[in-house]
Each structure stands twice: as C-alpha cells, then as structure tokens.
Amino acid sequence: MSSSAPDGLQPITAVLSAVLLGRIQVGVTRAPADVLRIFAATLVRESLITALRQEGHEFTEQRFFAWFAGLTTLSDPSQAVLRPPKALCQAILTEFCHSPWPELVGASQDLLRSFLAPADISRGHDHTEAHTIIAEAHSLLAGLPAVDDGLPFRSARMLFAAAAQTARFAREDRSLDLIAGAAIEREFIGNARWALDILAGQLLAPRHGLPVALPIPGLIALPMSQSDPIEPIPSEPHVRDDVVFSALHEGFSRLDRWLSEAQLAAEHIRAQLHDRRRGGRSLQLAEYLAGFGPMRSRQIEQLLGASRNGVAVIITALETSLLLVSHKSRNATQMYAYTPALAASAPDAAHTAPFASSASAIAEYDEAMRAIDELLKRASTSPDSD
Numbered sequence: 042m043s044s045s046a047p048d049g050l051q052p053i054t055a056v057l058s059a060v061l062l063g064r065i066q067v068g069v070t071r072a073p074a075d076v077l078r079i080f081a082a083t084l085v086r087e088s089l090i091t092a093l094r095q096e097g098h099e100f101t102e103q104r105f106f107a108w109f110a111g112l113t114t115l116s117d118p119s120q121a122v123l124r125p126p127k128a129l130c131q132a133i134l135t136e137f138c139h140s141p142w143p144e145l146v147g148a149s150q151d152l153l154r155s156f157l158a159p160a161d162i163s164r165g166h167d168h169t170e171a172h173t174i175i176a177e178a179h180s181l182l183a184g185l186p187a188v189d190d191g192l193p194f195r196s197a198r199m200l201f202a203a204a205a206q207t208a209r210f211a212r213e214d215r216s217l218d219l220i221a222g223a224a225i226e227r228e229f230i231g232n233a234r235w236a237l238d239i240l241a242g243q244l245l246a247p248r249h250g251l252p253v254a255l256p257i258p259g260l261i262a263l264p265m266s267q268s269d270p271i272e273p274i275p276s277e278p279h280v281r282d283d284v285v286f287s288a289l290h291e292g293f294s295r296l297d298r299w300l301s302e303a304q305l306a307a308e309h310i311r312a313q314l315h316d317r318r319r320g321g322r323s324l325q326l327a328e329y330l331a332g333f334g335p336m337r338s339r340q341i342e343q344l345l346g347a348s349r350n351g352v353a354v355i356i357t358a359l360e361t362s363l364l365l366v367s368h369k370s371r372n373a374t375q376m377y378a379y380t381p382a383l384a385a386s387a388p389d390a391a392h393t394a395p396f397a398s399s400a401s402a403i404a405e406y407d408e409a410m411r412a413i414d415e416l417l418k419r420a421s422t423s424p425d426s427d
Contacts (some may be wrong), residue, residue: 054286055194061293062193062250068300069252073307074144075328080303081144082332084256085137085152087299088239089130091258097123097231102334103370110337111157112371123231124171125161132171133239141243142253152333155340177209178236182244193249198285200237200244205263210234234261241292260292306331309382313362322347323358330365330379337376 069077090105093115100108100115108115108126115126134156137149181203188196204210210233238260245251264284310327322345329344330336336344341352356377359365363380370376 054283054290058194058286058290058293059192061290061297064297065255065293065300066250066252068297068304069255072300072304075307075311075324076300076303077144078148079306079328079332080300081142081148082152082329083299083303084145084258085134085148086333087258087295088133088137088235088256091238092129092133092235093126095232095235096126096129098126106335106376107370108158109156110335110340110370110374110376111159112337112374114159125163127156127158127161128168129171130156130158132168132175133235135172136175136239137256140254142255145254145256148329148332151329151344155336155344157340157343174209174233174236175239177207178240181207181210181237182240185244188249191248191250193245193251193289194282194285196244196249197241197289198282200241201261201263201285201288204234204237204261210237210261211263234263237261255296257292257296259295260288262288262291303332306379306381310364313364322351323355323362326355327359327364327379330359330377331381335368335370335376335378337370337374341377 069080072080090102093100093105098116104113104115107113131153134149134153137145138153140146140149182200185196185199185203188199190196235258238258239256241257241260242251242253242255246254262284264281307328310324310331314321314324314327326341326345338349338352338356341347341355342349345352345355347355356365356367359377360367365377366380367375367377
C-alpha cells in the first residue's frame with residue numbers, strides 16, 4: 042500500500058513548494074543588508090511566539106510584547122504546569138546566537154539584551170530542560186542519513202518520520218483519564234517540535250534548496266496517530282508525502298510573506314530616513330520595530346546601548362519621520378511601534394516581482410520543475426511504493 046498522497050496532489054503541492062523556494066532563494070540572495078536584518082528579527086519573533094503556543098501558552102501578540110518588555114506575565118493566570126516561558130525563549134535566543142546565518146546571530150544577540158520578561162517561577166531545572174530539548178533536536182537531525190537531492194522533499198520526509206518516532210517530538214493523541222469512576226478525555230497540552238522548527242533550516246540549507254539556515258516556525262506539523270514512538274527509526278523512514286509537501290508549502294509560504302514584508306519595510310524606512318546617515322541608531326531602531334515589534338524605552342536603551350536622553354532623541358526623530366507611533370501598555374508604560382507606509386503599495390505586484398522579473402529566477406524555476414518530475418518518477422517506481 043502506498044504511503045503517498047493521491048495522484049495529482051503530490052505534483053501540485055511540490056510545484057507550489059518549489060516555486061516558493063525559488064522565490065526565497067532569489068529574495069534572500071539579492072536582498073540588501075537592511076532587508077535581511079528586518080527578516081531575521083521577524084523570524085526571531087515568529088519562532089518565539091510559535092514555540093510558546095506549541096508549548097500550550099495562551100496569549101495575544103499584544104500580551105507577548107508587553108511580557109517581553111517586562112510589563113506583565115505572559116498569560117493570566119500564569120500556567121505553572123507548562124514549561125516556563127522566559128527560560129524557553131532564552132534557550133531559543135541562545136541557540137540562534139550560534140546560527141550559521143550572521144543576520145540571525147546579530148538579531149538574537151540584540152534582542153537578548155532587550156528581553157526584560159519577568160522571571161519565571163523556577164522549578165530548578167527549567168533552563169537545563171529547554172537546552173536538553175534543543176540538544177535532542179540536534180541529535181535527531183545529525184542522525185538522519187545524507188541525501189544527495191538538491192530539493193527538500195526527501196530530507197523533509199525523513200525528518201518528519203524521525204520526529205514521529207521519538208517520545209519527545211511525536212504527536213500525542215487524546216487519552217482518557219478515570220476521575221471518580223468516570224472517563225474524562227484529556228488533550229495533550231503542548232509539544233516540543235519547535236526545537237526541530239528552529240533547526241530545520243540547517244538541514245535544508247544549502248544542499249536542499251534553502252539559501253541560508255532559516256528557522257521555519259511551525260514546520261513540523263504531524264497528524265494524529267503516527268507510528269509507535271518506541272519503534273526504532275528505519276534506515277529509510279516513510280511518511281505520507283501529502284503531509285510533508287503541505288507542511289513545506291505552508292512553511293515556505295510564511296517565509297516568502299515575511300521576506301516580502303521585510304522588503305517593503307526596508308524601502309519605506311530608507312525613504313523616510315533618506316537624509317540621515319546610514320547605519321545610525323534611528324535606522325537600527327526602525328528596523329527592529331518593523332521586524333520584531335513594539336518596545337518600551339528601557340528595552341530600546343538595552344538594544345542600542347544608548348542613554349535615556351539618547352533614546353528620547355531617537356524616538357523623536359522617528360516620530361518626525363512618521364516611522365513610529367506610541368501607545369500606552371500595562372502600567373501606563375509607553376510602547377513604541379513601527380508605522381508602515383500609509384499608501385498601499387501594490388502588494389500583489391511587489392509579492393511576485395522578485396521571481397517573475399528575473400531571468401535567473403525563471404531558470405531556477407525550470408530546473409526545479411525538472412528535478413521534481415525526476416523525483417516523482419523515482420518515487421513512483423521505487424520498490425516501497427506498493
């Protein structure tokens with residue numbers, strides 16, 4: 042019995058994934074430094090938020106930024122049964138500081154300095170546990186067989202299968218607890234697959250199409266009732282192709298959208314700060330507010346290494362340039378947020394331009410299509426497809 046998706050779904054999803062991957066390749070390769078800095082800050086934010094929600098924490102984005110700024114707890118009431126949020130985020134940021142992608146390293150180092158969230162209620166092993174999970178994810182990736190394909194599909198398929206067969210990363214089904222003689226359905230609170238998400242780019246870059254080692258938040262989405270976690274990982278693991286292709290398509294879609302948003306933000310910031318020296322602190326703050334999100338004055342001081350008076354001057358300059366607005370958060374504390382361009386700037390055209398207008402991008406697309414066809418032919422004739 043084949044584990045593949047129905048005929049038609051595989052090639053369509055694979056083609057869409059390949060198109061998005063080609064767009065990401067071209068976009069990242071040709072992006073100016075400011076675009077990559079904003080993109081990296083966005084990936085940090087999304088990785089942290091996705092990990093916290095996977096672990097079972099419930100919060101709005103506004104609450105996340107207030108918590109990151111040290112103004113409140115992440116959820117109300119704080120969920121003591123879950124892994125503590127600050128320890129979890131510190132572990133992720135620390136891991137990013139060792140990334141092979143320099144822009145991610147720089148953003149993570151800066152944001153660690155501005156991470157003012159209140160201390161967790163310590164259980165004595167919170168930081169060790171978070172780092173242990175990341176170490177297990179490293180070990181899982183290191184144990185995957187090497188693949189020669191220039192496309193990501195086979196490597197991702199093996200990654201998904203390996204994750205599904207581990208006690209740490211497998212999808213847990215609902216279970217029944219007996220309480221006072223009654224069977225009560227209990228849902229699994231959260232999962233730790235965020236650790237694989239933040240490292241997935243290191244598996245796919247550059248041998249399998251991703252231009253640099255980008256984290257891919259939310260990539261490892263496993264369906265219910267995967268294989269038994271206690272079974273050993275086979276030398277050639279298999280999962281349903283439609284699960285892998287769909288996850289790759291959604292993950293690449295998010296990366297492509299965030300990269301496009303970073304491009305628009307960088308263009309807007311350049312236009313508004315055209316009369317200011319490049320590399321100034323106003324530019325640096327605008328990029329972080331656009332990429333990561335709102336911050337308070339104390340965070341900005343830590344982020345930029347500036348005095349309170351210096352930060353006040355920078356904020357005034359950005360307000361004058363129409364790049365920043367303020368609002369009161371918890372405890373009447375002022376939070377400062379990026380203001381995007383007021384005029385809608387043809388998002389559809391901007392979204393498609395990097396791929397459609399480039400001859401080299403079209404050539405990469407054609408090559409990807411040929412590779413996909415060859416990959417599907419090999420898959421359809423392999424002995425394990427029956």
